[in-house]
Amino acid sequence: MQTIYTDVLVIGAGLAGERAAIEAAQAGFSAICLSLVPARRSHSSAAMGGMQAALGNCAKGDGDCPDVHFSDTVKGSDWGCDQEVARLFADRAPIEMRQLAHWGVPWNRVVPGKSMYFKGGKQFEKEEQEENRGLITSRDFGGTAKWRTCYVSDGTGHSVLFTVDNVCAQLGVEVHDKTEAIALIHDGVTCFGAVARCLRTGELRVYLAKATTIATGGFGRIYPCTTNAVICDGGGHIPAINTGLVPMGNMEAVQFHPTGIVPTDILVTEGCRGDGGTLLDVNEERFMNIYEPEKQELASRDVVSRWMTHHIRQGKGVKSPYGEHLWLDIRHLGEKHITGKLREVYEICTSFLGVDPIHQLIPVRPTQHYSMGGVRTNKDGHAYGIKGLFSVGESACWDMHGFNRLGGNSLAETVVAGGIVGKKIAEFLQGAEVTFNSSVIDDEVKRQHERIQHLIRCKTGTENVYKVRLAMQQTLHVGANIFRTDAGLTECVAKLQEILARARQVGLKSNGLGVNPELSAALKIEGQVKMALMVAYGALKRTESRGSHNREDFQARNDRDWMTRTLAYWKNEKDDLPTLDYEPATGIFHIPPGDRGYGKSEIIKADSPAGTKG
Amino acid sequence: MARSLKFNIFRYNPQDPESTPHMENFVLDETDAMTLFIALNRIREEQDPSLQFDFCCRAGICGSCGMVINGRPGLACHTKTKDLSAEITLLPLPVFQLVGDLSVDTGSWFREMYDTTESWIHTKKVFDPAAQEERMENEVAEAIYELDRCVECGCCVAACGTARLRPDFLGAAGLNRVGRFLIDPRDERTEQEYYEIIGNDMGIFGCMGLLACEDVCPKHMPLQDQLGFLRRKMGITTLKNLFGK
Numbered sequence: 001m002q003t004i005y006t007d008v009l010v011i012g013a014g015l016a017g018e019r020a021a022i023e024a025a026q027a028g029f030s031a032i033c034l035s036l037v038p039a040r041r042s043h044s045s046a047a048m049g050g051m052q053a054a055l056g057n058c059a060k061g062d063g064d065c066p067d068v069h070f071s072d073t074v075k076g077s078d079w080g081c082d083q084e085v086a087r088l089f090a091d092r093a094p095i096e097m098r099q100l101a102h103w104g105v106p107w108n109r110v111v112p113g114k115s116m117y118f119k120g121g122k123q124f125e126k127e128e129q130e131e132n133r134g135l136i137t138s139r140d141f142g143g144t145a146k147w148r149t150c151y152v153s154d155g156t157g158h159s160v161l162f163t164v165d166n167v168c169a170q171l172g173v174e175v176h177d178k179t180e181a182i183a184l185i186h187d188g189v190t191c192f193g194a195v196a197r198c199l200r201t202g203e204l205r206v207y208l209a210k211a212t213t214i215a216t217g218g219f220g221r222i223y224p225c226t227t228n229a230v231i232c233d234g235g236g237h238i239p240a241i242n243t244g245l246v247p248m249g250n251m252e253a254v255q256f257h258p259t260g261i262v263p264t265d266i267l268v269t270e271g272c273r274g275d276g277g278t279l280l281d282v283n284e285e286r287f288m289n290i291y292e293p294e295k296q297e298l299a300s301r302d303v304v305s306r307w308m309t310h311h312i313r314q315g316k317g318v319k320s321p322y323g324e325h326l327w328l329d330i331r332h333l334g335e336k337h338i339t340g341k342l343r344e345v346y347e348i349c350t351s352f353l354g355v356d357p358i359h360q361l362i363p364v365r366p367t368q369h370y371s372m373g374g375v376r377t378n379k380d381g382h383a384y385g386i387k388g389l390f391s392v393g394e395s396a397c398w399d400m401h402g403f404n405r406l407g408g409n410s411l412a413e414t415v416v417a418g419g420i421v422g423k424k425i426a427e428f429l430q431g432a433e434v435t436f437n438s439s440v441i442d443d444e445v446k447r448q449h450e451r452i453q454h455l456i457r458c459k460t461g462t463e464n465v466y467k468v469r470l471a472m473q474q475t476l477h478v479g480a481n482i483f484r485t486d487a488g489l490t491e492c493v494a495k496l497q498e499i500l501a502r503a504r505q506v507g508l509k510s511n512g513l514g515v516n517p518e519l520s521a522a523l524k525i526e527g528q529v530k531m532a533l534m535v536a537y538g539a540l541k542r543t544e545s546r547g548s549h550n551r552e553d554f555q556a557r558n559d560r561d562w563m564t565r566t567l568a569y570w571k572n573e574k575d576d577l578p579t580l581d582y583e584p585a586t587g588i589f590h591i592p593p594g595d596r597g598y599g600k601s602e603i604i605k606a607d608s609p610a611g612t613k614g
Numbered sequence: 615m616a617r618s619l620k621f622n623i624f625r626y627n628p629q630d631p632e633s634t635p636h637m638e639n640f641v642l643d644e645t646d647a648m649t650l651f652i653a654l655n656r657i658r659e660e661q662d663p664s665l666q667f668d669f670c671c672r673a674g675i676c677g678s679c680g681m682v683i684n685g686r687p688g689l690a691c692h693t694k695t696k697d698l699s700a701e702i703t704l705l706p707l708p709v710f711q712l713v714g715d716l717s718v719d720t721g722s723w724f725r726e727m728y729d730t731t732e733s734w735i736h737t738k739k740v741f742d743p744a745a746q747e748e749r750m751e752n753e754v755a756e757a758i759y760e761l762d763r764c765v766e767c768g769c770c771v772a773a774c775g776t777a778r779l780r781p782d783f784l785g786a787a788g789l790n791r792v793g794r795f796l797i798d799p800r801d802e803r804t805e806q807e808y809y810e811i812i813g814n815d816m817g818i819f820g821c822m823g824l825l826a827c828e829d830v831c832p833k834h835m836p837l838q839d840q841l842g843f844l845r846r847k848m849g850i851t852t853l854k855n856l857f858g859k
Contacts, residue, residue, distance in 0.1 A: 037668070038721035040766055041676040098747040104735040104800060106758035109750050134749030152759050158675065159762050166734040169725070177721035178713070200713055202629055229671045263647060266673040321646065344675065351674060351692040352649070466659040510664035514629025515714055518663035 001445060002205045006032040006174075007429055009193050009209035011181045011236050014042035015157070015414035016393025016421075017215030018164045018173065020381075023422025024211075025171040029429050032207065034179045034196055036231045039165045043217050043229040044414060047157030048269040048344050050139060050149035051412035053093035057110050057135040059126045060117075060147035066090040068145050071591060073400060073409060076143045076300050078547035078557060079593040080253070080372075080402025080565070083586045085379050089400045089409075089416050096416045097136055097150050104163045107136045108151055118276020118333060120289060120296045140274040141407040143300035143598070149408040154269055154344045157411055164415070178515075179205070182523055184212065184239045184389070185444045191389040192436055194239065195448050197523075202514040204448060206441060210434045211425050213381075213390040214240060215418075218371035222532050224473035226368040227260050227267035236395050238527030240375050241534075245385035247567035247581065249376035249397030251531065252538035255405060255548045256482050258304040260367025263322035264352050267369065268345045268362060270407040273297045275341065277330040279308065280361065281316040284327065295598045302404040302548040303599040305366035309482050312365075320363065327361035334358075366482060370394065370410060372401045372548070373535075376567055380428075381421030384567070388434070392421040399565065402585065403547025455522045456512035461505025465522045468502050472529050475499060480536045485552050489540035496536055497576050500529045534568040534578045541580055542566065544604075556602040559593045563606065617644040619695060621657065622703040627664070627714045637703075638662075650683065650690035650704075654716075666715035674832065677765030680707050680772065681716050687769035689832045707772040709781075720768045727788045731811055735795070736803045754799065761794035761840070763833050770827035770837065776820045783820045784812065786827035786837045792817075793840045796847075809851045818844045 008024045010017040013035035021031040035042065056064035070090040074081060101107055112130040116123050119140075128137075141149040152159040168175065178199035185192040185206070193208040216236025220228030240246040258279070259268045273279075278286050279297055291307040292299045299307075308326055311317070317324030330338060330345070335358050338346050342357075349355045349362055375391035376384045377398055383389040392398070393414045400413060454460060479492020503526045512519045544558035545551050564582040571579050595601050619642050626635040640657045651672045658665045670678040672691045679690040682705040684698060695702070710718035727733070764787055771777045771785040784792075792812050795801045812818045821841055828837040 037670050037676070037678055038724060038766070040724075041670045041678045043671065043676075045765075046671045046673060046675045095743045098745075099741055099743070101747045101750075102735075102737075102739070102741040102800075104798065106750075106755040106762060106798075109752040109755050111752045134751055136747055137752075152762075153756070155759065155763060158765070159759060162762060166728065169728040170732075170734040175721075175725070178719065200719060229676065230669050264649075264672075348673060351694075353647075466663070508663070510662070511630065514627045515666055515717070516664055517658060517666060 003208060004032065004205065005208045006030045007209065008211050008213065008425060009034070009207050010213045010215055011194060012042070012215035012217065012395065013039035013175045013177070014044040014215065014217055014393065015161055015164055015411070016418045017213065018168050019415045019418025020213055020215065020392050020422035020425060021173045022164070022167055022171060023419055024426050024429070025173050027426035029426060032174045032176060034181055034207070035175055035177045036180055036199065038177045039168070039175045040161055042161060043232055044161045044411070045158045046229060046267070047411040048154040049141065049271040049274070050151030050156045050408050051097065051415070052141065052144065052148045052406065052408035053097040053150055053412055054090065054148055055094050055097060055136055055138065055150065056146070057132050058137045058147055059128050060140065061138045064146040064148055066094070069093065069148060072144045073406060074591050075596045076404055076406040076409070077402025078404055078596065079559070079563065080250070080546055080585050082379070082399045083590050084588050085398050086400040087590060088379065088420060089413065092416050092420060093412050096419055100160055100163060100415065101136060103167050105160050106152055108153065109134050110137045121276065121278045121286065121332060139271060140298065141270055142273065142295070142298040142304065143406045149274065151271070153340070154271055154342050160415065180235060180520065181239060183444055183448055184243060185441055186243060186386055187437060187440050188245065190387045190434065192434065192440065195444055199515050202516065204445060206445060208436055208441070210429055210432055211388050211390060213392060213425065214375055214395050215391065215393045216395045218394040219531055220368050220371065222473060222476060222528050223368040224470070224477050225260070225265045227257055227265055228368070233524065234528050234531050235524050237375060237531060238524055240383065240389070241527060241530055241570050242573070243386060244569065244571050244573070246383050246389065247376045247385065247569045248534055249373055249399055250403070250538070250566050251373035251534040251568050252542055252549050252566060253372035253403045253547060254368060254480070254535060255301055255370035255372060256305040256366040257301055257369030258308055258366050259328050259364040260369070261348065261353060262320060262325040262363040262365055265367045266348055266352060268328065268348060268364065272328060272330050272342060272345060275337065276333055277328055280327040280329050281311055282318045283316070287311050287316065292598050299598040300404055300406060305482055306550060308366055318363065325363045325365040328364045329361055330357055331359060370405060372403060372405055373397050380424035381417065382424070390421060390425055392417050403549055451523065452512070452519065455506065455508050455519060458507025460507065462507040463502045463505040464509065465506045465518060465525050468499060468506060468525055469521065469528070471499050472496065472532050476532050476535065480539050483550055483552050484539055486540065489536055492536045493533065493540055496529060496533045500526070500533065500576055503529045530570050530578070537578055538566045538568055538580060555600070556604045558604040559606040560604050560608055560610070563593065617700050619644050619653070620701045621653070622701065623665070623716065624705045625715055626712065628712065629714070644695055648695040650693045650695065651679070653695060654690065666713065666717040668717050675765065677767030680720070680767040680769045681705065682707060682772065687772040687830045689767060692832070707768050709771050709777050710768055720766065723768065723771070724766050727784060727791065730784065731788055731791050733791050735798065735801050737800055738802065750799070758794060758798050760836070761790055761797070764790055764835055765833055767832060769830045769832060773826035773830045775822050775824045775826070780820065782816045784817050786841065789818055789844055790835060790837060790840050793844055805847070805851050809848055812844065813848045813851060818848050821845065
């Protein structure tokens with residue numbers, strides 16, 4: 001058994017994980033990132049649109065400041081976020097963008113002079129000031145008061161990830177790619193690292209560390225239709241859930257992005273609408289200007305996705321062999337803009353759809369996109385429940401997004417939180433000494449060896465892992481989607497419990513030797529179904545509508561009873577339901593709960609008497 | 615009437631003592647808008663769960679799924695079966711170490727390239743968190759991004775005559791990386807320093823000018839222009855070194 005020691009172990013080598021590792025390395029600590037894929041293939045690379053930071057350099061961002069960014073973020077979260085964390089984020093974001101520029105990110109810059117832009121299909125003029133020439137510029141994104149999203153054409157995530165991974169190479173942060181962490185090593189109090197499976201040989205390896213950080217992104221792949229990469233399957237959350245001690249925060253808060261393409265669910269960036277693209281129905285007529293006169297296509301994602309679904313239900317969807325959809329229209333932006341600033345969109349449309357977006361409409365529908373929930377941490381990124389365990393980025397519930405995150409805020413979160421949490425990890429390491437107990441390590445390795453042997457030998461059954469996974473995905477799709485009801489969620493939970501029993505009876509068809517992909521899937525299926533249950537059960541119990549969580553039978557946002565964050569534990573391995581607990585959504589109110597200015601406005605106020613309807 | 619597709623897929627699991635390299639056939643009914651991503655996953659889920667291949671974003675962005683498709687390196691995720699014949703042959707990318715079946719180890723290769731080219735900004739300036747960012751013309755930023763778009767899929771390396779002959783050749787991806795920093799005003803390296811890295815047969819002078827790299831690049835990077843630019847630049851540096859200024 002190969003055992004590798006490092007000061008900081010980071011599970012995941014996307015932007016959040018690598019940014020945190022850099023901070024630790026700069027403080028003189030050794031850091032290793034584990035990754036399923038070479039670091040630069042991490043899903044951060046697919047984030048096209050940009051990062052929100054209140055630099056206020058461009059004309060339409062004039063007067064912007066972290067206060068306004070903070071306020072947009074809190075409203076976007078539907079007052080579900082931790083306001084102290086959102087404040088930390090908004091204040092730090094501009095500095096982080098400059099740090100990235102220093103490291104080499106080719107941000108688009110302010111070009112002085114007059115130029116045209118589109119909003120809601122109409123053309124307007126703006127003028128950039130000479131004094132701001134060459135400073136980092138921004139584009140418009142949903143749910144924001146100003147143009148605040150810094151971007152690199154439509155390859156922002158790609159370009160920033162390449163830059164950050166360059167810095168990792170420079171600083172000697174190791175990336176062990178094709179390596180999958182399958183369990184945490186802990187004694188019930190402290191985390192000592194992880195047991196990992198090498199995806200070059202299939203062998204198990206032990207990583208020992210003083211601090212372990214989960215930075216594995218979202219878990220969209222527990223849904224059948226998602227914009228997420230195939231590696232975003234919750235594989236990093238499962239080891240934390242399996243401790244029984246670490247809660248997942250707000251798992252029911254799942255974002256559906258308005259513009260996944262039909263049928264492959266690949267995302268086309270919000271930048272399309274930010275740059276002036278419009279949504280059309282079966283009659284090729286706009287509708288968002290009717291539902292949301294103020295923000296129109298650029299209301300927050302939860303709101304736009306809901307209205308799109310509503311509009312389809314009104315019979316205005318376009319029928320197709322893959323179900324009903326709507327249209328995204330960017331034709332009026334012109335060839336130069338589409339093949340320049342929206343080139344990835346152009347390539348996705350032409351290569352995956354055979355649609356030329358310069359002349360044709362793009363078929364889109366709301367698709368699972370982002371997990372606001374995840375490993376619950378405090379504002380330092382330290383996980384609840386176990387010492388020495390951290391989490392950062394989409395995998396964490398830090399929690400600046402609450403029940404809906406704004407476009408451009410997640411990519412920004414990766415690096416901003418990565419920097420903040422990385423610094424806290426370095427502080428934690430200063431003077432921290434850990435005593436490794438070899439029997440704790442050996443026991444965990446033995447447990448994982450046994451799990452693998454049981455799967456290969458079909459000790460508990462011969463259920464087909466792919467069939468069980470599909471059943472889980474479809475159940476969640478039907479029961480815990482954009483619109484939710486008591487009946488739908490109750491059925492969803494019951495079905496998932498049956499599927500959990502099946503997941504416990506999975507056995508391999510193939511021999512399981514080497515980097516066997518069936519074994520990889522089988523090792524996480526039980527954990528995935530547990531996560532699906534956390535989503536569905538959390539949604540069932542939350543009898544209100546907030547952000548992306550929309551209950552048709554409880555349509556009001558209930559600030560009296562539900563200004564809370566759900567904490568979902570899997571206390572005993574053999575339980576068939578998570579244990580739910582709640583904590584206040586935020587300790588500090590900089591902005592008291594109010595109207596978002598878009599979306600529906602039915603609110604049960606915090607001071608309204610119990611039993612009333614607001 | 616849907617076509618019946620016959621896939622000839624390279625199989626070998628180095629971790630299985632009983633496995634030997636061979637080709638294996640699978641038959642699938644073609645469906646509407648089918649890509650190799652859809653086809654390979656169906657083969658794995660319905661016919662042989664041990665089949666190894668790599669996908670990640672499945673949207674042509676991350677570069678994971680490079681393989682040789684009917685003799686030509688390309689990204690499997692954005693390859694539509696309707697653009698291929700009914701018989702489809704899939705092989706792993708050459709040059710890179712085989713992990714199993716269609717999966718290869720590109721990570722180690724590229725990581726080594728970062729070290730060789732010192733793929734990061736070399737500057738003596740220290741970041742000042744309180745200062746405004748340094749200015750840059752938007753055109754310069756766009757030119758850098760144009761070269762930063764490489765997804766490191768390895769197709770250009772797999773298609774390269776020189777890379778097949780000498781394992782230490784940087785390939786178009788590595789040379790393009792140097793070109794990216796060369797035009798970045800933030801990188802303070804001198805021409806001579808770049809010459810130390812690529813002014814040799816491992817670098818730009820190893821390029822035979824066959825330019826399959828440009829033909830197969832799924833991101834349509836301007837590799838031909840880049841290689842020409844670097845060859846000229848380094849050629850001039852060679853002359854300067856020979857004859858002084």
